[in-house]
Amino acid sequence: MKDNFSLRIKIAYIFIFVFGAVIATRLFFVQVVHSNDYKELASRQYVAPSAGYFDRGAIFFKKKDGQLISAATIKKGFILAINPKILNDAELAFTKISAVTQIDKDMFFKSAAKKSDTYEEVGRRLSNEEADKIKLLKLKGVDIYSEGWRFYPAGSLASRVLGFVGFNGDKLEGRYGLEKYYENILGRKEDNGGSANSFAEIIMDIKKTVSDNTPNGDIVLTIEPEAQSFFEESLRGVLDKYNAEMAGGIIIEPKTGKILAMASVPNFDPNAYGGTKDLSLFMNPSTQNVYEMGSIMKPLTLAAALDQNKITPETTYSDKGFVVFNNKRIENFDGKARGTVSMQEVLNQSLNTGAVFAMQQLGKEKFLEYIKNYGFGEKTGIDLPDEVQGLISNLNSMRDIEFATASFGQGIAVTPIEMALALSALANGGALMKPYVVERIKSQEGLDKNIEPVQKRQVLKKETSETISRMLVNVTDKALMGGVYKMDHYTIAAKTGTAQSIKSGGDKGYNEEEYIHTFFGYAPGFDARFLTLLYLVKPQGVKYASHSLSEPFMNITKFLLNYYQVPPDR
Amino acid sequence: MTKVLAGKIENQGAKKLFGIVIFVIIMAGCFYLYFLGATIKGIINSSDNTKRLQTVSSEYQQLEENYYTLLGRFNLEYAHSLGFVDQPKNEFAVREIAVAQR
Numbered sequence: 116m117k118d119n120f121s122l123r124i125k126i127a128y129i130f131i132f133v134f135g136a137v138i139a140t141r142l143f144f145v146q147v148v149h150s151n152d153y154k155e156l157a158s159r160q161y162v163a164p165s166a167g168y169f170d171r172g173a174i175f176f177k178k179k180d181g182q183l184i185s186a187a188t189i190k191k192g193f194i195l196a197i198n199p200k201i202l203n204d205a206e207l208a209f210t211k212i213s214a215v216t217q218i219d220k221d222m223f224f225k226s227a228a229k230k231s232d233t234y235e236e237v238g239r240r241l242s243n244e245e246a247d248k249i250k251l252l253k254l255k256g257v258d259i260y261s262e263g264w265r266f267y268p269a270g271s272l273a274s275r276v277l278g279f280v281g282f283n284g285d286k287l288e289g290r291y292g293l294e295k296y297y298e299n300i301l302g303r304k305e306d307n308g309g310s311a312n313s314f315a316e317i318i319m320d321i322k323k324t325v326s327d328n329t330p331n332g333d334i335v336l337t338i339e340p341e342a343q344s345f346f347e348e349s350l351r352g353v354l355d356k357y358n359a360e361m362a363g364g365i366i367i368e369p370k371t372g373k374i375l376a377m378a379s380v381p382n383f384d385p386n387a388y389g390g391t392k393d394l395s396l397f398m399n400p401s402t403q404n405v406y407e408m409g410s411i412m413k414p415l416t417l418a419a420a421l422d423q424n425k426i427t428p429e430t431t432y433s434d435k436g437f438v439v440f441n442n443k444r445i446e447n448f449d450g451k452a453r454g455t456v457s458m459q460e461v462l463n464q465s466l467n468t469g470a471v472f473a474m475q476q477l478g479k480e481k482f483l484e485y486i487k488n489y490g491f492g493e494k495t496g497i498d499l500p501d502e503v504q505g506l507i508s509n510l511n512s513m514r515d516i517e518f519a520t521a522s523f524g525q526g527i528a529v530t531p532i533e534m535a536l537a538l539s540a541l542a543n544g545g546a547l548m549k550p551y552v553v554e555r556i557k558s559q560e561g562l563d564k565n566i567e568p569v570q571k572r573q574v575l576k577k578e579t580s581e582t583i584s585r586m587l588v589n590v591t592d593k594a595l596m597g598g599v600y601k602m603d604h605y606t607i608a609a610k611t612g613t614a615q616s617i618k619s620g621g622d623k624g625y626n627e628e629e630y631i632h633t634f635f636g637y638a639p640g641f642d643a644r645f646l647t648l649l650y651l652v653k654p655q656g657v658k659y660a661s662h663s664l665s666e667p668f669m670n671i672t673k674f675l676l677n678y679y680q681v682p683p684d685r
Numbered sequence: 686m687t688k689v690l691a692g693k694i695e696n697q698g699a700k701k702l703f704g705i706v707i708f709v710i711i712m713a714g715c716f717y718l719y720f721l722g723a724t725i726k727g728i729i730n731s732s733d734n735t736k737r738l739q740t741v742s743s744e745y746q747q748l749e750e751n752y753y754t755l756l757g758r759f760n761l762e763y764a765h766s767l768g769f770v771d772q773p774k775n776e777f778a779v780r781e782i783a784v785a786q787r
Contacts, residue, residue, distance in 0.1 A: 120696065124703065185749050191739060243743065268746060269753045344756045 169263045172301035173333040174277060174293060176269075176340040177554070179679060184340050186277055187294070187385075190266035193246035193259050195238030199229045202256030212257065215248045216241055240264070267385045273343050275399045276377050276499065276552065279385035291397045293334065293552065296500045300332045300556055335555040337373040342366060345674050346376040349667045350649075354380050357654035357663055363400050364649040365531055366675070369539035369637060371568035372548030374497075375645065377401050401535075402495075402502045405528035406650060409614030409660075411538070411633045412524030413470045414583055416477075417458060418541055419485035422579040425476040428459045428586050432472040440515040445471065448613070448659075462586050462610065463594035467523045474522035482518060483510050488574045489537035490547050491529050496571075497550040505529030525614055535648045537574075538635050541583050542608065542643035545575030581641065584608050588640040596661055600669050604683035605676060608643075609636030609668065611660040616653060629653050632660035634668050638676060639684040645675050 145153065174187040195218070202208060205227035212218060218238045226235035239262065241249075246259045265280040278292020288302060289295040346366060354362040363379030379400050383391040391397070398404070420426045436452030438445050447453075447467050453460070461469025474482050486492070492507040506528045509517045520526035529537075532550055540547050549569040556564040575583075587608030592601045595609060612633035615625035632651040637643040649664050649671075657663045675681075761769075 120700070127703075127707070184752065185746070188746065190746065191743070243739065266746075268749045272753065340753075341756060344753075345760070348757070348760065 169265070169287060170303040171265060171280065172297075172303070172331060174297075174301070175333065175335045176273075176338050176343070177335050178341065179339055183335060185268050186273065186336065186338075186340075187265060187267050189263045190240075191261060191263050192239070193241040193243075194236055194262045195241055195246075195249065196234055196236050196258045196260060197223075197227060198233050198256045198258065199227050199235055200231070200233050200256070202227055202254075208254050208257055211252050211254065212238075212249060215252075216245045265385075269340065270386065271382045271384045272340070272347065273338055273376075273378065274382045274385050275379050275396070275401075276338065277385060278397070278500075279388045281388065292399060292499065293336075296498055297334055297553065297556075300330060300334060303331060330556075331559045333557040333559075334553045335557060336552055337375060337554045338377070338552065339375050341678065342675065343376040343378065345678075346671060347378045347380060347382075349671050350378055350380045353649075353651060353654075353663060353667045357651065357657050359651050359655065360653040361400065362649070362651050363531060364647065365401055365535045366645055366647050366671070367535050367539060367550065369542040369548070369643045369646045370546075372536070372539070372550040373554065373568065374550055374552050377552070398501075399499060401531040402497055402499050403530070405503060405506055405530050406631050406633075406652075407525050407528050407614045407617065408534050408633050408650075409524040409612030409631065410465045410467075410470075411534065411610050411612035411635050411648075412522070413462060413465065414541055414587060414610050415485075415489060415537055416470050416482070416522045417462065417473050417586070418575055418579055418583040419482060420473040420477045421582055422485075422545075422575045423477055423481060426458050426473055428457065428582060430458050430476075431455050432469065434466060434468050436468065438468050438471050438519065440519045443516050445516075445519055459586055459589060462590050465611065470523040471519045474518055479513060479515075479518050482522070485574070486510065486521070486527070488547070488572065489540065490533055490571070491527065491537065493533075495530075495532050495536055495550050497532055498553050498566075502532070503530060505533050524612055528617075531648055531650055534633075535635070535646065538637075538648065539646050540574045541580055541587070542637040542646050543580065544577045545573055545580045547571045547574050584637075584640050584643075587636075591636070591640075596665055600665055602673075604685060605638055605681075606640030606684055607636055607638045607669075607672060608640040609634070611664065613658070613660045630658065632657075632663050634660050634664035636668055636672060638672050639681065642684065644679060644681055645672070647671055647675075 169189070171189060173185055173189070175183040176186045177183055195212070195216070197208070205224060208227075209218070209220065209223050212223075213220070216238060223237050226232075226237055229235060241259075249257065250259055267274070267277065267279070274292075276292050278294040278296075279290060280287055280294050281290040283290065289298040294301065346364065350362040350364060353359070361379055361381070364377075365374060366376040367374055377399070381396060383396045388397070417426065421428075432455070434447070434453040434456050436447055436450055445467055448465060453464070453466065456464070456466065456469065458469065458473065460466070461473070477485070486507060491505045494502050494504045496502075507521075509526055510521060517526055536547060536550055547570070549571055551566055551568075554566050556566075558564065587610055588606045591607045591609045592598055595611070600607075612635075614631045614633070615627070616629040616631050618624050618626055630653065632649075632654055634649040635646065637646040647668060649668055651660070651663055654663050
């Protein structure tokens with residue numbers, strides 16, 4: 116009995132030993148003897164990502180119905196590479212490959228001749244179909260690797276807001292615009308794994324989850340693609356018509372500070388930014404340039420004086436056509452006197468002397484206080500990179516002439532976004548809002564972050580906002596190009612501005628024949644949904660903004676009222 | 686007698702242990718086969734899904750590109766070229782007196 120049992124144990128031991136030996140021998144053949152064959156076979160079974168496979172979070176526009184449309188995404192394709200060391204018949208390989216996709220013949224043979232190299236890229240951004248066909252050719256020494264690259268499906272749309280991804284040294288990262296500002300959210304740490312199959316991916320994903328604390332995510336913009344597209348088309352039209360140096364603008368929701376559209380033309384195609392010779396096109400002038408905005412400043416001056424009960428719309432003054440401060444003469448745009456005129460007429464006829472009068476009623480200290488409260492001279496805090504602040508330091512001198520010119524928008528230079536925010540206070544009941552371009556950060560970990568409107572401070576009383584809005588609606592209805600743009604069923608508050616441009620190259624003073632045209636307006640006038648600010652730099656053959664920008668403004672406003680189905684308010 | 690009993694008990698203990706070892710080996714083998722199979726199935730599904738996802742996402746990208754192309758084309762001029770005519774006067778329905786007051 117005992118012998119029988121021992122025998123069975125011995126047989127079991129022998130069986131286990133033989134089984135182990137068979138496995139070990141098989142492993143030896145698989146891993147050592149036929150190692151290269153299996154590697155070759157495996158490399159044909161899956162497509163390996165190229166080393167440093169590019170990955171990055173997406174940027175979305177948000178349509179009015181909430182639908183997200185990609186503004187920046189990752190496009191996937193394939194790299195065609197050869198291993199010259201094992202590529203035997205380069206001629207045959209080229210003939211077969213070029214029947215599937217176009218490749219540079221010279222470059223291919225030059226690469227194939229580098230027999231000491233093991234990796235030479237001969238084609239990039241191949242499609243799925245092309246990659247599949249090349250794989251089926253089963254050419255020894257020809258490999259396919261997947262790759263990804265930043266792609267902007269809308270081309271140049273909102274390019275000066277989006278920015279682009281480019282090399283900073285040897286690292287690909289956001290270089291301008293939102294791509295730069297949200298680098299920490301959009302950027303992805305490079306996987307060092309290089310090649311990967313699904314097994315490796317599982318392990319890599321676990322490792323990433325455990326070790327990576329960076330909040331990877333996508334961003335959703337406040338920018339509405341159709342409004343942005345219409346806006347850019349309108350700006351391009353006015354740029355071409357007046358052969359201007361630049362046309363730009365902002366459409367903002369005055370109540371929230373949400374940017375619905377922001378553009379400046381000319382712009383660039385971020386998919387091919389390398390072809391852009393003028394590097395200034397990468398900047399966003401709405402946040403990175405300052406301009407003397409001209410007469411669109413007048414409503415802000417008058418609103419400040421109204422807010423302090425120093426004037427009313429009916430207050431009159433005697434207009435001699437000019438005023439003199441510090442031996443300098445300030446005239447109305449036409450140099451003409453109008454006699455006794457009301458504050459409403461100051462806006463209707465855009466009288467410089469009237470704006471100076473309102474500022475004087477307010478007093479220099481109070482005026483400066485309002486200028487600062489409107490947010491001039493401070494960054495708005497918009498989520499775009501390298502924002503600059505307005506230049507209002509000349510008001511610190513307390514010289515009369517500086518305050519006089521500032522009251523009608525000359526002598527102080529502000530960014531368009533600063534101006535849009537200050538003007539929004541006229542439209543929204545007097546609040547200075549913080550502007551924003553991103554309204555949601557979609558986290559890959561599942562906890563999305565919504566960006567809510569932020570009120571920085573109350574600048575004007577609600578009643579002041581209503582009064583100045585009424586005055587500005589009157590400007591559109593009666594004064595703007597003789598009232599031809601009046602809309603019967605919508606109230607539109609608006610004001611034009613024309614300022615001489617500052618001499619460039621460090622010279623002091625203004626260019627006599629070069630202007631910056633500005634225009635702002637909001638609708639509906641007493642419950643504003645949108646505020647549009649336009650600026651046109653150095654237009655040719657047109658002197659006043661009322662001639663160059665009224666029509667584009669009205670077209671944009673009509674589009675917005677229709678598109679957002681805003682009900683009539685009168 | 687005591688010796689014989691002790692030998693029997695020892696034998697039975699070794700047999701039991703041997704049985705447990707064989708059972709554990711068989712179970713481990715079975716589990717190995719099961720998990721290996723499940724993993725391979727998972728990988729196949731995953732690569733199928735990845736491929737499908739890639740196709741769908743490239744189709745989606747194409748649709749988005751088309752959307753942007755159309756966005757640039759559909760404007761008022763295009764509408765006019767197709768025969769759209771602006772309404773000369775907008776008329777809005779206005780209820781001047783509430784129905785209940787009539």
